[in-house]
Amino acid sequence: MKxxxxxxxxxxxxxxxxxxxxxxxxxxxxKDKLLDKKIFEIEINEDGAKKPKPIKDExxxxxxxxKSKFMDEKYMLNSGVYTVEVDTAYVEGExxxxxxxxxxxxxxxxxxxxxxxxxxxxxxxxxxxxxGTIVLSKKDKVKKQWTFSGTQxxxxxx
Numbered sequence: 001m002k003x004x005x006x007x008x009x010x011x012x013x014x015x016x017x018x019x020x021x022x023x024x025x026x027x028x029x030x031k032d033k034l035l036d037k038k039i040f041e042i043e044i045n046e047d048g049a050k051k052p053k054p055i056k057d058e059x060x061x062x063x064x065x066x067k068s069k070f071m072d073e074k075y076m077l078n079s080g081v082y083t084v085e086v087d088t089a090y091v092e093g094e095x096x097x098x099x100x101x102x103x104x105x106x107x108x109x110x111x112x113x114x115x116x117x118x119x120x121x122x123x124x125x126x127x128x129x130x131x132g133t134i135v136l137s138k139k140d141k142v143k144k145q146w147t148f149s150g151t152q153x154x155x156x157x158x
Contacts, residue, residue, distance in 0.1 A: 032084050034105050035061040040130045042150030044070060058153070059130070066109040066121055068134075075136065080111030080121060102126060117143070128152040 044055040057070040066082045085106045090099040109121040116138060123132020131149040135142055 032061070032064060032082070034084055034086065035082075035107065035125065036064075037062060038125075039153040040125075040150050041153050042130060042148045044134070044146045044148045047145040047147060057148075059148075059150070061107075066107070071119060071134070075117065075119065076113045080109035080119060082107050082109035082121070107132075123148070125152075 038061050040059045042057050042059050044057050045052055055070055057068055060067040061082065064081055066080050087104045087106060089102055089104070091102045092098070093100045103126070105125040107121070107123055107125070111119050113119075118137050120135045120137070121132060123130060128151050129149070130151070132147070134146040134148065136144040
């Protein structure tokens with residue numbers, strides 16, 4: 001009787017150890033194929049500015065990083081690693097009573113410069129349209145905030 005209890009106990013311990021090892025494995029990061037190598041022409045507007053002046057910019061998704069010419073030149077904040085999440089919904093189609101499935105790609109990214117300023121991007125892409133917000137903060141205090149919107153840049157055919 002004691003031998004069976006001991007075997008059962010050892011089996012349970014072995015199963016728990018194996019389960020813990022299985023769950024402790026690293027999650028494999030999947031390379032983004034939805035936004036990678038896409039370029040968007042955007043217009044950035046500073047929130048709360050007395051005389052808002054829209055800034056024309058180019059936003060690029062390449063190699064799991066997001067890049068903005070304006071943010072790189074002005075704040076030396078660039079190449080934030082981004083993550084994506086896909087959301088689908090049925091929306092009204094062109095003909096009455098019809099519905100079509102629309103895919104929205106939500107993304108987030110963060111980068112930090114030498115002054116310990118953090119730039120956080122959140123946005124979404126639906127079709128060829130992009131929109132979102134950019135927040136510049138230091139020590140968790142918001143210094144500036146912008147909204148942006150634009151469209152995917154069309155590549156010129158050779």
